[in-house]
Amino acid sequence: MQRRFQHQTLKNLFSVLHQQQDQILLRKFSYSSSVSNSAETKVQQDETAKCPYHQQKQEKILTFDDLPGPKGLPLVGSLFDLMRASNGIQNYFSQLVGDYGKTVKIKLLNKRMIITQDPDLANEIAKQDEGRETLEPARKFKVERGLPQNPVESYNYEDWYDMRQLYNIAMRPEFVQNVIIPQLTELNSEFLQYLTKNLAYDKEKDHFELQNGTRVVNRYTFNSVVKVFMGAKMTDEAASKLSYSIDEFVNLVVVFLDNILKLQNGSQLYKLFKTKEYRDMENGYELGLNRSKECIDMFDKGEYAGKPRMKELIEERASKFQDNKDKQLYVNVVLSSFLMAGVDITARTIVVLMYRLATEKEFQEKLYQETVEVFGEPTLDELTSENGLTITPETLKKLKLCRAFADESLRLNHIIKSTSTRQLSKDIVASGIKIEQGTTVMFLEDPARYQQWVKKSTEFIPERHERGSDLAVPKTFSGPFGKGARKCPGERVAFTEIYFALINLARHFRLSHSNGNTLPPLNETTTLGYLDMNKYHLYFKPREHLAEYFEQLKKTQAKH
Numbered sequence: 001m002q003r004r005f006q007h008q009t010l011k012n013l014f015s016v017l018h019q020q021q022d023q024i025l026l027r028k029f030s031y032s033s034s035v036s037n038s039a040e041t042k043v044q045q046d047e048t049a050k051c052p053y054h055q056q057k058q059e060k061i062l063t064f065d066d067l068p069g070p071k072g073l074p075l076v077g078s079l080f081d082l083m084r085a086s087n088g089i090q091n092y093f094s095q096l097v098g099d100y101g102k103t104v105k106i107k108l109l110n111k112r113m114i115i116t117q118d119p120d121l122a123n124e125i126a127k128q129d130e131g132r133e134t135l136e137p138a139r140k141f142k143v144e145r146g147l148p149q150n151p152v153e154s155y156n157y158e159d160w161y162d163m164r165q166l167y168n169i170a171m172r173p174e175f176v177q178n179v180i181i182p183q184l185t186e187l188n189s190e191f192l193q194y195l196t197k198n199l200a201y202d203k204e205k206d207h208f209e210l211q212n213g214t215r216v217v218n219r220y221t222f223n224s225v226v227k228v229f230m231g232a233k234m235t236d237e238a239a240s241k242l243s244y245s246i247d248e249f250v251n252l253v254v255v256f257l258d259n260i261l262k263l264q265n266g267s268q269l270y271k272l273f274k275t276k277e278y279r280d281m282e283n284g285y286e287l288g289l290n291r292s293k294e295c296i297d298m299f300d301k302g303e304y305a306g307k308p309r310m311k312e313l314i315e316e317r318a319s320k321f322q323d324n325k326d327k328q329l330y331v332n333v334v335l336s337s338f339l340m341a342g343v344d345i346t347a348r349t350i351v352v353l354m355y356r357l358a359t360e361k362e363f364q365e366k367l368y369q370e371t372v373e374v375f376g377e378p379t380l381d382e383l384t385s386e387n388g389l390t391i392t393p394e395t396l397k398k399l400k401l402c403r404a405f406a407d408e409s410l411r412l413n414h415i416i417k418s419t420s421t422r423q424l425s426k427d428i429v430a431s432g433i434k435i436e437q438g439t440t441v442m443f444l445e446d447p448a449r450y451q452q453w454v455k456k457s458t459e460f461i462p463e464r465h466e467r468g469s470d471l472a473v474p475k476t477f478s479g480p481f482g483k484g485a486r487k488c489p490g491e492r493v494a495f496t497e498i499y500f501a502l503i504n505l506a507r508h509f510r511l512s513h514s515n516g517n518t519l520p521p522l523n524e525t526t527t528l529g530y531l532d533m534n535k536y537h538l539y540f541k542p543r544e545h546l547a548e549y550f551e552q553l554k555k556t557q558a559k560h
């Protein structure tokens with residue numbers, strides 16, 4: 001036991017030393033690049049020094065130290081404030097911007113961090129530097145097992161781009177038309193059926209109440225990723241063959257992702273020895289990968305490849321790798337990561353959207369009318385048939401209000417206020433601020449903090465997304481999916497799912513909730529915000545074309 005411990009400790013020390021070596025290499029690398037950068041900067045400075053306008057402008061360049069922000073304690077900086085933030089990390093950062101202004105500095109141990117709500121600064125940084133903060137605990141997990149690292153698990157100087165190319169396949173506009181929409185439209189009736197199965201009639205109030213709401217949306221988002229990437233429907237029969245339930249899978253992923261972030265922002269002890277938190281994360285990651293693989297293998301066969309699916313497109317891209325990478329291993333890691341990253345966050349977003357729809361009674365009718373204009377009157381068949389309503393890229397384009405409604409819901413109540421976290425791979429000057437290599441920059445998008453750029457930013461106004469609106473959100477804003485080379489590769493899959501869910505809801509039901517005419521508040525004490533479906537209840541009234549079907553449902557429920 002003693003010897004095992006010593007061996008393990010030595011191994012850990014060795015691995016920390018390795019990491020330190022990595023850091024030295026990183027510094028060496030960035031030193032040489034900053035040498036060439038500074039040579040270029042010198043030429044530019046010589047040029048600009050001749051011009052009085054630039055002389056004046058140059059004087060205004062701020063450094064990290066010039067930025068406002070909390071003073072923090074010696075050595076640890078603001079670490080304890082962050083750990084104590086009872087209202088959640090997101091709100092802590094947002095509060096800093098409220099207290100100190102649009103761009104704030106903060107120190108966490110030896111980490112320099114800038115939080116900015118300034119879209120112009122964020123945009124300039126994203127254009128100049130693709131560096132991202134590495135998720136060190138997840139990186140360690142992958143390196144120890146010789147598994148391909150995701151971009152966010154690689155250092156900026158490593159080759160993360162090859163892997164990212166595989167992810168980017170899901171963002172290509174032609175695949176939205178040829179893969180995402182045709183695959184997801186076949187889940188329209190399934191979404192309505194899961195919903196219906198979980199509606200319980202309340203005789204007194206004469207409406208149906210949604211039970212197990214989280215389970216319904218988790219299932220929809222899980223099935224959506226499986227459909228787009230593997231081309232298969234995860235029917236109840238198929239799901240029963242998995243060694244786990246889909247809810248278990250989602251919970252597992254939520255916990256281990258949260259553990260990664262806690263380790264990342266915590267004491268860093270896990271780098272010296274495997275702390276309990278690290279071991280929990282490790283077990284969760286291992287299980288998450290195995291369970292994803294189990295699901296992928298289930299639909300690996302050619303029979304599901306009849307209609308274009310993402311799997312083959314990703315494999316085709318991997319076949320272009322230049323070196324001797326194990327291509328299939330890369331593809332498997334990408335497919336598993338899409339499944340792990342794509343379920344919970346989209347589910348939480350759809351929950352918020354449902355409550356938003358239930359809050360906006362007037363819009364419910366307008367959205368309904370728009371779907372009638374585009375698809376005709378709704379029918380029971382859309383609920384009971386195998387695939388439901390057929391939505392095509394062409395019909396989708398016509399649903400302008402539905403799109404604006406979904407866009408506005410995501411803008412105003414998105415569940416993660418800090419959309420991107422960059423770590424600069426070189427020194428840069430952006431919007432008059434000199435930011436040094438290694439600084440972490442968080443792009444914040446909190447409607448309560450950006451009135452300066454977006455009129456009536458805290459109000460729900462879908463019309464602001466119409467062309468030419470003077471309430472428009474400037475293009476420099478990234479929205480909830482982040483920006484630049486690191487943005488969410490699942491954006492188009494997620495948005496299509498959200499969009500389809502909205503169309504189906506508006507077409508078949510009238511919604512309301514237990515918080516009257518106000519959207520229930522989001523709980524933001526966890527890393528990702530969420531709307532508590534147990535606390536606030538969601539009610540459904542089927543539209544007229546479903547009346548008979550739901551009368552039957554009432555009778556069946558009454559019997560039980």
Ligand code: HEM
Nearest residue numbers: 151152341342346349419420480481482486487488490494
């Ligand atoms: C409403 C739903 C979603 C939101 C708000 C969201 C948001 C984000 C954000 C903010 C990032 C980090 C971007 C950055 O660092 O700049 C991200 C990364 C990522 N997202 Fe999403 N996402 C959503 C849905 C999805 C879906 C459905 C999938 C999969 C199909 C997915 C897959 C990923 C992956 C794989 C990454 C990591 C990319 C990398 O490491 O380079 N996401 N997402």
